[in-house]
Amino acid sequence: MSVNEGPTPSVWVTRCSRLLRPSSTVLDLACGSGRHAHYLASRGHDVTALDKSPEALSKISSSIGIHTYQFDLEVGAWPFSERKFDxxxxxxxxxRPIIQNIVNTLSPSGILIYETFMVGNERFGRPSNPDFLLRPNELIDETHEKLQILLYEAGRVSDPKPSLIQRICAVSGDADYSDITI
Ligand SMILES: C[S@@+](CC[C@H](N)C(=O)[O-])C[C@H]1O[C@@H](n2cnc3c(N)ncnc32)[C@H](O)[C@@H]1O
Known part of the structure; x- marks a missing residue:
């Protein structure tokens, strides 16, 4: 398993999701067993939870406020070219090939909350394949042209296990910062 994985939502997601407007449409991409989909739906958001694993999705398919979508993100075209999420x-x-699709799928003032492992994590365990590890500043490099970065952290976490991670919270378009309480 991986950083913060399990029934408990990531502290980054709980922190950043306070920025969401009530009843936001939220896409939980590669949602796994849905710890964030559950958390966000419990806060009144309208969640689309996508994963390639039918087994993972079966654990959340009957949950109120969550629409499940089985889809393999690494095969075929980006599925949300006609849709935006808050x-x-x-x-x-x-x-990596879908990061710009993710950015482009945010509605105006939409919020991206992204957290995953970065290079150096191989010293602590898996993932260790560089394809699955962010390079230094990579989340900033991938987002700063179209999004305004609100929060960013990179470094070692110890809970639930030692890992190196990078995490960002960024908003699409010309956000009014007076609307944003960090
Ligand atoms: C490490 S788990 C993370 C789950 C969840 N985001 C969390 O943090 O609890 C990675 C998830 O990505 C999903 N996944 C891997 N490759 C995928 C793909 N090509 N398309 C969609 N989902 C994929 C897996 O099925 C798995 O549920």
Whole structure:
């Protein structure tokens, strides 16, 4: 398993999701068993939870406020070219070819909450494949042209296990900072 994985939502997601407007549409990408989908739906948001694993989705398919979507993000075209979300959450998943699709799928003032492992994590365990590890500043490099970065952290965490991670919270378009309480 991976950083913050399990029934408890990531502290980054709980912190950043306070920025969401009530009843936001949220995409939980590569949602796994849905710890964030559950958390966000419990806060009144309208969650689309996507994963390639039917087993993972079966654990949340009957949950109120969650629409499940079985889809393999690494095969075929980006599935949301006609759709926008008020927020997109990605944790413990990296597939570089779709990062710009994710950015472009945010509605105006939409919020990206992204947290995953970075290079150096191989010293602590898996993932150790560089394809799954962010390079230094990579979340900033991938987002700063189209999004305004509100929060960013990179470094070692100890809970639930020692890992190196990078995490960002960024908002699309010309956000009014007076609307944002950090
Ligand atoms: C490490 S888990 C993270 C789950 C969740 N985001 C969390 O942090 O609790 C990675 C998830 O990505 C999903 N996944 C891996 N490759 C995928 C793909 N190509 N398309 C969609 N989901 C994928 C897996 O099925 C798994 O549920």
């Amino acid at each position: 927020a997109i959450v990605v944790t413990n998943y990296l597939y």
